[in-house]
Each structure stands twice: as structure tokens, then as C-alpha cells.
Amino acid sequence: MSVYQPTEGQHGEEKSGRNCVLQGIGLPLYYFSKAEKDSGCSSEKIEPQSTFLDRLLKEWDDRKVRGLFHHDVNAYETKILSGDYGFILQLIEGRDLKKRPTEFRIDRVLQPFDGKKFNFTKIAQAEMLFRFEESENDESGFFENTPIAASESPNVSPIGYGHVLLIPRILDCLPQRLDEQSLLLALYVAREAETPYFRVAYNSLGAFATINHLHFQVFYLVGVFPVEKAPTQRIMTLASGVEIFQLSHYPVRGLVFGGGSNLEDLSIAVSIACIFLQDNDIPYNVIISDAGKQIFLLLQCYAEKRTRGEVNQEFLEMQINPAAWELGGYMVVKRRKDYQETSEDTLWRFLDEEASVSAERFKEINDCILSTLSDKIVERNMKREDDHKC
Amino acid sequence: MVALTIPSIGRRAENTSPPSAAAEVMAGCSLRLIEQSLTARYSDWIAEALDEIQGCFLITDPGIAGHPIVFASHGFLAMSGYSREEVLGRNGRMFQGPATNRRSVLEIREAIREERTLQISLLNYRKDGTPHWILFHLFPVFGVDDGSVAHFVAVQVPIPRRSRSLSEARCGGARGRLFGACRNEVRSDCDLGCNLASDLFVDVDNRGLEAEESREASEQEKERASDAANSILSVLTQYSKLTGRVVSSKRCRVAGISPLSSSLILSLGRIKQSFVLTDPQLPDMPIVYASDEFLSLTGYSRQEILGHNYEFLNGPDTEVEVLHQIRQSIQAECACTVRLLNYRKEGSSFWNLLHVSPVRNASGKVAFYVNVQIDENAKSEGLGLSPHMRQLGVVGAVKVAVRSLSLCAGPSRPSS
Numbered sequence: 001m002s003v004y005q006p007t008e009g010q011h012g013e014e015k016s017g018r019n020c021v022l023q024g025i026g027l028p029l030y031y032f033s034k035a036e037k038d039s040g041c042s043s044e045k046i047e048p049q050s051t052f053l054d055r056l057l058k059e060w061d062d063r064k065v066r067g068l069f070h071h072d073v074n075a076y077e078t079k080i081l082s083g084d085y086g087f088i089l090q091l092i093e094g095r096d097l098k099k100r101p102t103e104f105r106i107d108r109v110l111q112p113f114d115g116k117k118f119n120f121t122k123i124a125q126a127e128m129l130f131r132f133e134e135s136e137n138d139e140s141g142f143f144e145n146t147p148i149a150a151s152e153s154p155n156v157s158p159i160g161y162g163h164v165l166l167i168p169r170i171l172d173c174l175p176q177r178l179d180e181q182s183l184l185l186a187l188y189v190a191r192e193a194e195t196p197y198f199r200v201a202y203n204s205l206g207a208f209a210t211i212n213h214l215h216f217q218v219f220y221l222v223g224v225f226p227v228e229k230a231p232t233q234r235i236m237t238l239a240s241g242v243e244i245f246q247l248s249h250y251p252v253r254g255l256v257f258g259g260g261s262n263l264e265d266l267s268i269a270v271s272i273a274c275i276f277l278q279d280n281d282i283p284y285n286v287i288i289s290d291a292g293k294q295i296f297l298l299l300q301c302y303a304e305k306r307t308r309g310e311v312n313q314e315f316l317e318m319q320i321n322p323a324a325w326e327l328g329g330y331m332v333v334k335r336r337k338d339y340q341e342t343s344e345d346t347l348w349r350f351l352d353e354e355a356s357v358s359a360e361r362f363k364e365i366n367d368c369i370l371s372t373l374s375d376k377i378v379e380r381n382m383k384r385e386d387d388h389k390c
Numbered sequence: 391m392v393a394l395t396i397p398s399i400g401r402r403a404e405n406t407s408p409p410s411a412a413a414e415v416m417a418g419c420s421l422r423l424i425e426q427s428l429t430a431r432y433s434d435w436i437a438e439a440l441d442e443i444q445g446c447f448l449i450t451d452p453g454i455a456g457h458p459i460v461f462a463s464h465g466f467l468a469m470s471g472y473s474r475e476e477v478l479g480r481n482g483r484m485f486q487g488p489a490t491n492r493r494s495v496l497e498i499r500e501a502i503r504e505e506r507t508l509q510i511s512l513l514n515y516r517k518d519g520t521p522h523w524i525l526f527h528l529f530p531v532f533g534v535d536d537g538s539v540a541h542f543v544a545v546q547v548p549i550p551r552r553s554r555s556l557s558e559a560r561c562g563g564a565r566g567r568l569f570g571a572c573r574n575e576v577r578s579d580c581d582l583g584c585n586l587a588s589d590l591f592v593d594v595d596n597r598g599l600e601a602e603e604s605r606e607a608s609e610q611e612k613e614r615a616s617d618a619a620n621s622i623l624s625v626l627t628q629y630s631k632l633t634g635r636v637v638s639s640k641r642c643r644v645a646g647i648s649p650l651s652s653s654l655i656l657s658l659g660r661i662k663q664s665f666v667l668t669d670p671q672l673p674d675m676p677i678v679y680a681s682d683e684f685l686s687l688t689g690y691s692r693q694e695i696l697g698h699n700y701e702f703l704n705g706p707d708t709e710v711e712v713l714h715q716i717r718q719s720i721q722a723e724c725a726c727t728v729r730l731l732n733y734r735k736e737g738s739s740f741w742n743l744l745h746v747s748p749v750r751n752a753s754g755k756v757a758f759y760v761n762v763q764i765d766e767n768a769k770s771e772g773l774g775l776s777p778h779m780r781q782l783g784v785v786g787a788v789k790v791a792v793r794s795l796s797l798c799a800g801p802s803r804p805s806s
Contacts, residue, residue, distance in 0.1 A: 057790045077754045196499070222752060222793070224500060231493065258492065294492065 030055065031133050032192050050194035057220065060164065083344030085226035088330045091339040109206045109278045113175040119213040120167050134188070166200065166216040174214040176205050178274045178286075184267040186216045190292035191263065197222045199289050201324035204274075206283030206303055208323035219325060226329025227296055228289055232256050236370060238377055240265035246366070247296075251352035252327045253362035254298035255369070263292055268380070269373060270295050276372045282365060285324040298327045299362055302355040315350050318342075322355040420454075424479050427451040427460040431533075431540060431637070432629040437461070439625050445618035446470075446524075446546040450482060452502065452539050452652040457481055466546065471517035482544060487515035491604065498528065505530050505539050505641070505651060509615065511549060511605050523549040525607035527615035531626055534636045536696070537649030541626070541637075545618045547611045647678050647697050655679070657791035663784045664765075666700065667749070667758040670720070674699050678758070687765060689735035700761060703742070705733035716746055723748050723756055725785075727778065729766070741766040745781040749792050760788045 030052055078090040113119070166189055168174075168182045186200045201217045203209040232245035242260035247253065255273070260266050270286070274297070277284045283303065287296040302322050305311050318338050320331055331347060333339050357365070428436050428449070440449075440461060446469045449461035462477045470477075470485065477484075486495060490513045501508035507529040515521050527545040532538065607615075623639055630637045641649065647669060650658075658667070664683040668675045676697045685692060688703060695702070704713065712730045719726035725747035732742040743764040751757035762781040775783070 054790065057793065058786055061786050061789055078752060196496075220793075222503075224496065228496060229493070259488070290492070 029133060030192075032188055034134055034188070050192065053193040053195065053198060053220070056164070056193075077339065079339075080223070081342070081344045081347070085229055085329060085344060086224065087226050087344050087347045088221075088223065089339060089342060089347075090330070090332045091336060092332055092334060093336055093339075109204050109281045109283055110177055111175060111205060111212055113173050113212060115173060118211060119173065120165075120170050120211070120215065163217070163219045166218050168214060168216075170213075176203075176209045176212045176214055177278060178202060178204070178271060180267055180271040182214060182216075183271045183274070183286075184264060186288055187263045187267055187292040187295075189216075189218065190288045193220070194291060195220075196290045198291070199225070199287055199328075201288070201328075202274075202286040203323045204278055204284050206281075207285045207300055208303070208321045217324065221330070225287070225289070226250075227252070227254075227287065227298075227327070228294075236373075238265075238269055238373065239381065240269070240377070242266055242269045244269070244370070244373075251348045251350075252298050252300065252356040253359060254296055254327075255366070257295040257297065258290075258293060266292075266295065269377075270297065272373055272376045273297055273369045276369060277365070280368075285327050287324050287328050296328065298324070299357040299365060300327060300355045301357050301361070305354060311354050315354055318350075320350065322351070327351065327355065421479070423454050424451075424458060424460050427454065427541070431633055431635045432626060433632040435632075436625075436629050439629060440622070443618070443621050443625065445614075445621075446548075447618060447622060448477075448482065448544045448546075449622075450542045450544065452542060453656065455656060457502070457542075460541070469516070469522075469546070469548065470514070476517070485514040487513070487519075487521060489513055489521060490515075494526075498526070501528055502542065503651075503653070509607075509612065511607055513602075513605075514546070523602075523605040525549055525611045525615050527619055529619055529623075529639065530641075531623065531637045531639065532641045532649075534638050534642055535693075537641050538655060539652050540635075543619065543622050543626075545615050545622070547607070547615045547618070549605050549607050549611055551605075647672060647676050650679060654791055658788065661784055661787045661791075663762065663780065665760055665762040665784050665788070666695075667760055667788070668700055669758060670748075670756055675720075675759070684763065687734075687763060688732075694735075703732040705731070705739065707731050707739065708733075716744075719746060720748075720759060727781070732763075743777050743781075745778070745785070747785045749785075749789055751792055757792055758788075760785055 032052070078088065081087045081089055166186060168185050183202075186202065190198060190200045198218070198220045201219070203217070205212060209215075227247070227250060230247050230250035233248055234243055234245050236244045237259075238244070240260050242265050243258055245256040245258070247256060257266060257270050257273075260269075274284060274286065277299075283300060285298045285300065287298070288294075289296065300322055302311070306316070317335075319334050320326060326332075329347075331342075333342065356362075441464060443463065444465060445463060446466040447463045448459050448466060450457055451460045454460075458479045458481060459477055462472075462474055467474060467477070482498075483495075494510055494512050497508060497510055498512075507527075509525065509527045512524055512526040513521050514524050514526075525547040527547070529543055530539045531541045531543060533540040626637055650667075658679055658681070661681060662683060663681065664687045665681050666677045666684055667679040669678045677695050677700060678697075680692055680695055690702075701713075708731050712728050715728055716726060725745070727743070727745045729741060729743055731739050732744075733739050743766055745762045747760050747762075748756045749758045749760050762784045764777045764781065
């Protein structure tokens, strides 16, 4: 996993002579076991005990002490707003966020990787935390100092405390486009932390992904995200046992995937839905929660609305870009006035009226997702049967 | 005389049952710890006293890693079909299953983390795999000496199926309508005790039960839960006086300081070096945590120093400039390393390599200062690490531990 601190300057900047600095350098490697975790005595951990998470947080802290971050990420004020959902608000004051130059068109969810634009192969070794790979046996643990040779190694980098990027297959230079294997990897990472407070998110292009190079965001926060409190209604159960729910009484329209007996089935179901969305230019955000047992798929149309000038001035001034964490109920504001005055009601309106797709639009999309899922899962089962017959 | 099937909780060893797979699991969670969890605080007679209480309940200890069950009542074992060995040392999640509502699980988890009372309907599973609805009433029991949670008590009252009209309102699907029988007439039999519960309320088709999204408890059930809770609390309080480690249902502030959460204390307890945490938000920046190694280094007991300012280590020959330097760093919210002369309780002095560092909580505020001491003359067990590296290691571990505190713990409170 690599530590990477994005700053305004780095976007669009050419780092000459630093192409592919990653080849041949040594990093610690964490190897994880695919086997389902035993949910016996140790399942209800109250504090981070997982070797993996412990090391991640320690490495993060080490980079901070070494001054690799451009601002003191520890000093941001954060609070929980009163109200039923407990929206979480963070203030990053004084950081003059110029609008990021749009490196890519916002109307296309799938765009080809462009090596000339900023991507993660251009980051320095010091910014990387460690690698994350599947082990050959059922054990898990750390190897120190292994080289990144293969393109299979994912990397992670930090943005805020316990807030890092997970970059699968960094050397393959894949664009921001979700597939079953990458999503499965993200689920393994979530599970490995062994705590419900370690979440992994994915933002598609058009839904505020910042860089068109395949990556996930990882965020450790001890607390409950508002979206996790929202009631749900079960709408479908797949043959694999994976259950699909619809969010109700929540300002963002979306689905929740859960259940099933293993991560692979869950990953298959969610990726079928996401691939459908990205093939049809529908922006979306994913939050993996509850140590990989629960996946939120949220739909928004904020970027489009903003381009068309349809967003209320009140919200434009708050400068909140609704990516996964924001849709989940964790918002970052830039002005102290917003930090002091924003209420649950304001954020609810922002999400409900500006960011989320409408209920009608959601119904349209949802019907397509469900029928695609039925078709694809039948296809897969038939293929499996054919394979058996051979 | 009924032979007790429990493995020597507060009893002598001759009652232990033969080893089994379950016992191995328990051994993994340290059988001794489980036993002592109750007897150390409530005396050897506590198990007997708790066995006198009617009702289904569990007692858990958040101070032991994994938050294990340390007591299970007769009624609970009868209701769930498990034996005591199968339950002790395990976490309460073992009774949850596929149809247990995830939101309820989340609420329980958060109530434990925030150390507060919760009453909620919950679908649990018996040993034979059959699900059943219970009213789950959870409450913390605080130690008066340090204000932290000594135990959690989970009272469980079965919620029987209601008459058709009420259950229809809850059930999503048609399956709920298959069971028309009104069970009201059997509810009075509840008073016979939980031992009968598993016979009376087994559903003909368990999947119907799982299709129910929720089941409300009646006032009668809520009252039963509160009554049981009060009886248990009363017994625990009474017996805690025998050991002097008194408990109460309310958290008390000790020496003016807020107690640290059990999870934080657990994490800090793993750091085997001399250090203290002080709280800059309170007047005079008192010590709120001291490691065992600090106590052995200085000769003081925990009670003597909690709530006091760190300066009691200073003495006549401690340089004033160094103290000033420390104060300045604290004001600037910076870390510093100094070397100063400190004094043990019995009067002898030692050169202390002291490192002081701010530790922020999740909301960004400085929640604590950590002071790490190294006695210059002590032989180094530091694995070849320099003293400074060892100190930074402690600071790192403390930071990780403090980061496990939620946003609503500590000085930052929800805005109103």
C-alpha cells in the first residue's frame, strides 16, 4: 500500500524523470488468507487489533511524523451533528481549494487511461505504505522489504488520518473502471481490518473520482456513518444467498448488498450492477462497510446538475463535492461559518435535492439493475453447469 | 442436590467436567480470567447468588479481550439449549444468525462502545438452530473506584408471537398469516420461568419467524426485563461490597477526572513501558492513566496518582529551566524530549529521559499528553532500539489506541 498525499499542484503536473519509479523498490508486503475468518471468540473486537490495520495506522502515523503530508491532517475539527442520523462534519479551514482542473470529461463514466495525465505511477516510494496480496496457504502476516515486480500488487496511500488510497495493479495503468476482481480485492482489504469502522469506497468518474487510474479509498473512523443507520427493505435474494435491499428514509437513493456465504458471491453481484451502470454512463459510488459484509451502491447526478447550473447557490458556496463519504453522511466543509451553522436538515436537503438521483430515476435504474442481475446470474450458473458437464 | 454443570466459577476444582472442544475454546480465552472476572470483584459466593435469580441473563466483561461472557444464568441456558461450557468465554454474537437484523446488531455494538443502556427486540438463535425473538436489555455496571465499566449485563425476555392482527402489521409477507393461533392464553405461563420457554414458543415453521422484520415487546415484557435487571444489579452491588470493589449503575467521576473507556484501557494495557496520559482539558492537567511500569518505576500506587498533576515526580534538584521548556512545548502543542532529575516515592532520585507528546482524538483536538519515562540507569531491554526510538514507539501505540475512540467520546460532544 502506498502513502500518497494529493495536493493541488500535483494534478496535471508532469513529474519528469519519475516515470515508473516503482520498479524494483522494496516495500513491506502483507499477505492475507482467502479463507473465511473464524467468527468465534474474537469477532467482536472493540479496538483495532488486526495486525493489518494496526500496521496501516502505524505506517500512516510514521509518514505524518516524517512530514510527508502538506498540512496537519490531525488538526481538523470534526463533530457529529444532532439529529436522528448523526451526520459527521469536518472543517478543513483556510485551505483554498481551487477547483481541480477537470482532467477528464465529466459526461463519460468510462474513459481510457492517459499516461500523460497525473497517475499513481508518478508517486514517490516514501509515500507508499505496503503491498497487499493473497497468501499461498491459509496464513496471513507481514514480509518486510519485498520488491514490486509484478503488476499485481495493490498499493495504498493516505489522505487523512487512517484515510488512504488502495491502488490495485498500479503498474497496469488501468482507468477508473470497476471489475469483479478489483472489487473482490477491496472486500478482502475491508475484511482484513476486522472492524466495522474500516470502510472502503469507490467513486466512478462523474461521481467525483479525482484521478482516472483505478483506485479505492480507505477510511478508518470509529463511529457510525448515517447511511449505515438507515432502514432498508429487502427487495431480492439471489440464488447465492446474497440479499439486495433498498435504502429507505435516507436522502440518497441506493441499494445495499449483503448476506451470502462468502465474499466472492457478494463481489459478483455488486460488480454486475456496477458494470451495468458504468457501461450506461450512470455515475455511482460504492461504500464497503461492516468489514466487507455490507455494500452500499449509491446513485447521484450532482456533477451533471452543476454543469447545467441547476444547483442552489447556498450549496455551491459550501463547496462540498458529494463523493462516497459525503453520500454516506460524512462531509467536509471549508468555511468555519458552515461548520458552525450547518444542521442535519441542510445536509439532508443537499443530498436529497441536489446530489442524489430522483426517486423516479432511481426506480428506472433499479429495475434495470435487478433484471441484469437476474440474467447475468442465470448465465453464470448455466456456464458453471456446462463446465461441470465437460 | 442439583449438580452444577458450571466449571468451577467460584467453586473448587472437583466439579469440572471433562475437557471438550468448547472447553478448548474457553481455554483459549483464559478460563482463569473468566473465573476471576466475577470473583475478584464480587467474591466467591457470587455465582451462587446469581443462580438464585429467576430469568435469562448473561454477564460479560469488556475489560477482557474479545468481550467474553463470564456468566450465564440457568434460565438462559435452558432457553438457548447451550451448556455453560459452550457459552463462557465466547462473545455474545454467537447467538445471532442469518436473519438477525443488522441494524439491531449495530445498535448493540454502539451501545457497548458508548457504555450505555439499551433495550431492543432481537432475533436470536438457539443451539439447535431455531430462531426466537427476545427483548434484549443491556446495561453497564460501573466500578465506583475508577468509574470504568466493570461488566455488562444482558437480560433476555422471550417475546411470544402475538395474535394475528398485531403480527400481520409487522410481517412483510403472506407467511405470517399462516399462524393464526393467538398465543395470549399461554403468556401467563411465562411466570413459571424461562425453563418452559423453549417448549411453549417453538414455531411450527421457523422460516415464518425469520420473515418477520421485527417484533415489538409488550409492556409486560419490558417490565420483566427491568425487574430482572434491578435484581441482578442489586446482587452485584451487594456482593461487590464484600471485596471493596464496589459497583454502581451510574458512572461516577473519580478525583474530578472522566474515566477512560474499557477499550482504551485495554489497548493502553498492551504497551509495556513506563508512561502516563494527562488530560489538558481539565484544570491542572491531571494524570488519567498510568501504566504498571510507571508505578514500578516511581513506587507510587495508581490511586495515589490518578487525578494529580505530573509534577509530583519533581523535587528540590529538578532544574527549573527544563520544567519551563516542557510547559512551553505543551502550550505550543508540540512534542519535546528532555532529561531531568526525578524522584521516586521513597525519596531516591533518578535521571529521567522524558518525552512528552500531544495526542489528538478523532475530532482533531488534543485529547491527552503522553509522558514516556526512561530511567537512564536502568538496563536496556530495548531490542537494540535507542531510547528515543522506544519512546516514539510508545507514542505511536498510544496514538493508535486513542484513535480507536469514537467522535463522541471525550471532550468533543455532539452539537446541540
